[in-house]
Ligand code: AMP
């Protein structure tokens with residue numbers, strides 16, 4: 475009788491190099507203690523945490539996969555592309571991410587201006603105090619507003635402040651989907667469409683996005699995430715098969731307190747090929 479060994483892995487997580495709470499070291503400790511055997515660190519638009527993560531993963535004997543979650547513009551919307559198994563010394567990838575880091579800095583100044591206009595005092599300085607490395611994200615502004623007692627939780631800050639024409643809403647033109655996938659591929663990586671259920675678009679638009687993603691050289695769709703409905707998973711498996719794409723599994727763990735997202739509890743995928751299955 476064949477013995478089924480459960481493989482526990484997570485291909486979408488964040489550290490304090492972007493908007494996560496934990497250092498890469500603490501993230502790996504947490505992953506290990508929750509039984510995760512293979513982990514990808516996928517910080518927003520930065521690969522700066524990978525070296526620490528890689529070194530520490532060796533020490534505690536956990537399989538590590540270099541990752542990144544890159545913001546991209548697709549038809550005037552922001553979507554997220556996870557790059558897995560990338561080479562973080564690749565020049566094209568590094569240069570692309572550098573551009574996005576500059577866009578983020580410019581956006582942060584505009585967000586702060588908007589919040590100041592809405593009556594928040596010294597929003598930039600207060601938010602900068604919450605940044606552990608160098609990237610200032612919308613999540614940091616949101617955390618600042620929670621600390622100031624302006625909002626009670628992340629969900630309400632995003633709804634009241636951080637989107638569209640609201641005081642902290644700033645539209646950014648990230649590099650487009652095709653360019654972002656090209657950076658990932660030029661560094662030897664695999665492009666995965668992150669959290670497809672979260673884009674708030676019609677079924678027709680979603681299929682158009684996935685078709686464009688495939689056309690641009692994308693390889694997989696994140697199918698199992700921390701929050702989903704069984705119906706959505708079923709639909710996504712069908713779409714993945716239709717477009718000959720693989721599937722991926724990622725919690726999008728950020729280490730936030732009061733979050734239901736934990737590591738090590740995601741369901742396995744069935745009905746579609748798992749991306750990077752040879753690395754598990
Ligand atoms: P940024 O990449 O700086 O634009 O920030 C986007 C991040 O904000 C996402 O990766 C999430 O971590 C967080 N985020 C976005 N929308 C929400 C929301 N409605 N509730 C909580 N967190 C959110």
Ligand code: MN
Nearest residue numbers: 488493518613
């Ligand atoms: Mn995030």
Ligand code: MN
Nearest residue numbers: 543554668669
């Ligand atoms: Mn994302």
Ligand code: MN
Nearest residue numbers: 486488543726
């Ligand atoms: Mn993420």
